[in-house]
Amino acid sequence: MFDCLLALPSYPRTQCLSAEGRATEFLIRVSYFQARFNMAGKQKKETWQTEWIHVEMTPEQKGEYRAWDLEDDDVIELLGGMLSGGHKLTCNYNQTNSTYQASLICNGEKEANTGKGVSGYAAELRDAIRVVVYKTAVILPDVWEEYTPPGGNDIG
Numbered sequence: 001m002f003d004c005l006l007a008l009p010s011y012p013r014t015q016c017l018s019a020e021g022r023a024t025e026f027l028i029r030v031s032y033f034q035a036r037f038n039m040a041g042k043q044k045k046e047t048w049q050t051e052w053i054h055v056e057m058t059p060e061q062k063g064e065y066r067a068w069d070l071e072d073d074d075v076i077e078l079l080g081g082m083l084s085g086g087h088k089l090t091c092n093y094n095q096t097n098s099t100y101q102a103s104l105i106c107n108g109e110k111e112a113n114t115g116k117g118v119s120g121y122a123a124e125l126r127d128a129i130r131v132v133v134y135k136t137a138v139i140l141p142d143v144w145e146e147y148t149p150p151g152g153n154d155i156g
Contacts, residue, residue: 050117100128112143
C-alpha cells in the first residue's frame with residue numbers, strides 16, 4: 001500500500017520514537033511523506049480551530065479495547081486510510097504524567113468530521129496510537145459530533 005515510502009532516502013527521527021519499533025517507524029515515514037507532499041502543493045493556511053470530541057473510555061470499553069485482537073499491521077492500514085483521507089496524526093509525550101498522547105484530527109475538505117479531533121493516551125506510544133484508532137474505528141459513530149457518552153452527556 002505504501003511501498004513508495006520505503007524508497008525515502010532519509011527522514012527525521014527522534015531518539016525516543018525510533019526505539020519504538022517498526023510500527024512507529026512506519027508512522028514516521030507516513031507523516032514525513034504526507035508533510036512533504038502537502039508542502040510541495042499550494043501552501044494554504046488553515047484558519048479553523050479544532051473541536052475536540054471528548055471520548056473517555058468506560059471500564060467496559062477499556063476491557064473491550066484490551067481484548068481487541070487487531071494486529072499492528074491492520075491498525076497501521078486503518079490509520080493509513082485515515083491519513084490518506086485527510087486526517088492528521090500528532091503524537092507527543094507528556095512528562096507530567098509519563099504518558100504518550102496521540103491525536104487524530106480530520107482535515108478532509110468534504111468530510112463530516114472536518115475540524116474535529118479525538119485523542120488517546122497510554123504509557124507506550126504504540127498503545128496511544130492504537131487507542132485513538134480504536135476510539136475512531138469502534139467507539140465513535142461515522143459523524144463524530146453525534147457521539148453520546150455512555151450514561152448521556154447531560155451532567156458530569
